[in-house]
Amino acid sequence: MSAEVHRIATESAHMAQRLASNLLLATQARALEADRLRHMTQAFAIWPKLCRRMAELEDMAPRTSNAGRDQDDEFQERLSGFNARRVLATNG
Numbered sequence: 001m002s003a004e005v006h007r008i009a010t011e012s013a014h015m016a017q018r019l020a021s022n023l024l025l026a027t028q029a030r031a032l033e034a035d036r037l038r039h040m041t042q043a044f045a046i047w048p049k050l051c052r053r054m055a056e057l058e059d060m061a062p063r064t065s066n067a068g069r070d071q072d073d074e075f076q077e078r079l080s081g082f083n084a085r086r087v088l089a090t091n092g
Contacts, residue, residue, distance in 0.1 A: 005060050012053040019046045 022043035026036045058065040 002060075005057065008053055008056055008060070012050060012057060015046055015050040015053065019043050019050060022046065 022039045025031065026040040026043060028036065031039075
């Protein structure tokens, strides 16, 4: 892994952790509404930055990006099949 890919991957992981933490904090029922709103706002502020970093990684490592996309496509096909069987079982 090149040093640049390593740096961007590390930054992306850090951003993703901050995003997840803010989303979790935004869902705390006992927190003040102002705090939950602040955390949700911070999560949405992180999202576009994370997307840009992931796009950079995608350009730098297309083989792994394609493999990840293929895995997601396979998962979506299995999920669609499961949902179709569930609908048939429910309706039929």
